Amino acid sequence: MEITPENIAAGASAASASFKAIRQLLGVFRDAKDMLPADKQAAASLAIENSEKQLAIAEAELARSLGYKLCHCQFPPTIMLAVGYADPRTDVKGQVYECSKCGYDTAAPWAFTRTKPVSAE
Numbered sequence: 486m487e488i489t490p491e492n493i494a495a496g497a498s499a500a501s502a503s504f505k506a507i508r509q510l511l512g513v514f515r516d517a518k519d520m521l522p523a524d525k526q527a528a529a530s531l532a533i534e535n536s537e538k539q540l541a542i543a544e545a546e547l548a549r550s551l552g553y554k555l556c557h558c559q560f561p562p563t564i565m566l567a568v569g570y571a572d573p574r575t576d577v578k579g580q581v582y583e584c585s586k587c588g589y590d591t592a593a594p595w596a597f598t599r600t601k602p603v604s605a606e
Contacts, residue, residue, distance in 0.1 A: 493551070500547055507540055554591065556584035565591070569599040 511533055518529040541561040548564040549555055555562035565582035571592050581597040583590040590597070 497547070497551055504540065504544055511537055511540070554582040556587060556589055558584055558587040558589065563587075565589075566601070568601040569597045572596045572598065 514529070514533050518526055518533065521529055538561065545555055545562045545564065549562075554565040556565050563584050563586045565584050567580045568583040568590065569581045569592075571577040571579060571581055575593060575596040577592045577596060581590055581592040
């Protein structure tokens with residue numbers, strides 16, 4: 486298979502759909518663990534928590550390999566998304582990225598033009 490931007494985009498889309506399906510499945514497991522006997526619930530909660538952490542790490546690794554910026558406000562890292570472009574009068578050049586968890590951005594305050602709404606997370 487030839488590596489083209491279209492193939493990379495298709496692979497990223499498939500990976501995103503897979504991550505979404507896995508998250509939904511973990512939600513089902515989270516709901517179902519309450520039906521387990523009390524002595525099994527703690528082990529099930531720990532297994533679900535570990536699975537969620539591993540999934541978040543995998544998402545961050547995929548994002549990094551695709552060139553996304555990562556914020557290190559927590560572990561696993563949070564994917565930063567482009568929210569605007571830098572004011573040409575500043576030292577920052579190009580796109581500005583922002584963390585949806587902590588709000589950190591790669592530009593100085595008010596030193597960029599926002600093209601995406603503020604994240605509601």
